[in-house]
Amino acid sequence: MSHTAHIPSHRKPRRSASKLSLRAGVAGGVLSTIAVAGAAGPANAEPVTETIEMPTLNADLSADLSSAVAASAEATQQIALDQELQAQEDAAAAKAAKEAKTAKAEAERKAEAEEARRKAEAKAQAEAAERASRSSERTTLSASVGxxxxxxxxxxxxxxxxxxxxxxxxxxxxxxxxxxxxxxxxxxxxxxxxxxxxxxxxxxxxxxxxxxxxxxxxxxxxxxxxxxxxxxxxxxxxxxxxxxxxxxxxxxxxxxxxxxxxxxxxxxxxxxxxxxx
Structure with a gap:
């Protein structure tokens, strides 16, 4: 058996590809800055041997991103709901206007029909009165010839x-x-x-x-x-x-x-x- 068999491993768990890419990008930027600073310093400057700890994505940053995405989705959904509500209101207004126009036309038609009926009735009454007048005037019939x-x-x-x-x-x-x-x-x-x-x-x-x-x-x-x-x-x-x-x-x-x-x-x-x- 190896003498290291009971020594626990000190390896850190693997990080996801996205996190590694982000850390690599940050590290690259820091190293570039250090390199530029070194080039600009005196020629006899001592090399930098300090180890720099790279920033990591913590749980708070991930939560903030999730909140931002959720807020954007909610805003998009609210806009869609507002547009649907407006469309329903416009359709209801158009339907009400059409029904009002139809009701007005029907009321005008009925009014015209009623006016025509009244005129016809008045005419019939006048004609009946005229015939009655003629009849009463002619009840006595003339029989003279001569x-x-x-x-x-x-x-x-x-x-x-x-x-x-x-x-x-x-x-x-x-x-x-x-x-x-x-x-x-x-x-x-x-x-x-x-x-x-x-x-x-x-x-x-x-x-x-x-x-x-x-x-x-x-x-x-x-x-x-x-x-x-x-x-x-x-x-x-x-x-x-x-x-x-x-x-x-x-x-x-x-x-x-x-x-x-x-x-x-x-x-x-x-x-x-x-x-x-």
């Missing part, structure tokens, strides 16, 4: 009962518009007006003019009575109808240009007439 009729041979007599209701309704619609296929209350075609007028007397007529002119019995144009249905064309195949209202006059929804009018038979002489009452 000289006021220009010598006409039509003898209509006084409208009474169901005929009076038919005539009054027809005259109350004078001034309304003509619209093909319309049955009221503010626009009519010829057969739609006749059908609605007869409904006032409790009589339900067919919808179209050809079928209406086929009802009842035929009467000559010189023996008309208020409420008779006038037709143009051939019976059962007529293309236009109107209501005789007495005094040589008729009421009919003529065309889009005139609307519902009251005219003399001479204005447009009918082909024939039928009596349903």
């Amino acid at each position: 000289s006021d009729d220009g010598g006409s041979s039509y003898d209509s007599g006084q409208a009474t009962g169901s005929a009076a209701a038919i005539v009054a309704f027809a005259r109350a619609q004078v001034g309304d518009a003509y619209v093909m296929g319309s049955t009221g209350p503010n626009s009519w075609d010829c057969s739609g007006l006749v059908q609605a007028a007869y409904r006032q007397a409790g009589i339900e007529l067919p919808r179209v003019s050809g079928d209406q002119s086929s009802r009842g019995t035929s009467v000559s144009l010189d023996n008309l009575q208020p409420g008779d249905i006038l037709y143009w064309g051939s019976r059962s195949n007529s293309y236009h109808v109107a209501i005789y209202v007495g005094g040589g006059m008729f009421v009919g929804a003529q065309n889009p240009g005139t609307g519902v009018v009251e005219r003399s038979l001479d204005y447009d002489m009918p082909s024939g007439a039928v009596r349903v009452l």
Whole structure:
């Protein structure tokens, strides 16, 4: 056995490569300084034989570096959080602005629709009042023919009962518009007006003019009575109808240009007439 076998080793533990590099750098700098100083000194100066202990990285320096790295990472993370929060706030503000714009547009649309509804309602009320006024003014029907009729041979007599209701309704619609296929209350075609007028007397007529002119019995144009249905064309195949209202006059929804009018038979002489009452 070696005589040194029980003597503990005095070797120091190996240092890491990074620490050795740092110590070597420091040592190199110190030795360079000493060399320069020696070169600058007198030629007969004695050589330096003192051993210089090199500084070492202690635990405090390592802790400081770790703290600095951690602080930098925390600062970077805080910046990222601040940027994310700002982006969320910007998105929320943009969404709120968009919703406010949409709500404003919807409110304006509803206001316009309400204004249009009020105007339409006011117009309908005015038209109803006008028709009521016309109806009240025309409840008494004239039956005179004589000289006021220009010598006409039509003898209509006084409208009474169901005929009076038919005539009054027809005259109350004078001034309304003509619209093909319309049955009221503010626009009519010829057969739609006749059908609605007869409904006032409790009589339900067919919808179209050809079928209406086929009802009842035929009467000559010189023996008309208020409420008779006038037709143009051939019976059962007529293309236009109107209501005789007495005094040589008729009421009919003529065309889009005139609307519902009251005219003399001479204005447009009918082909024939039928009596349903």
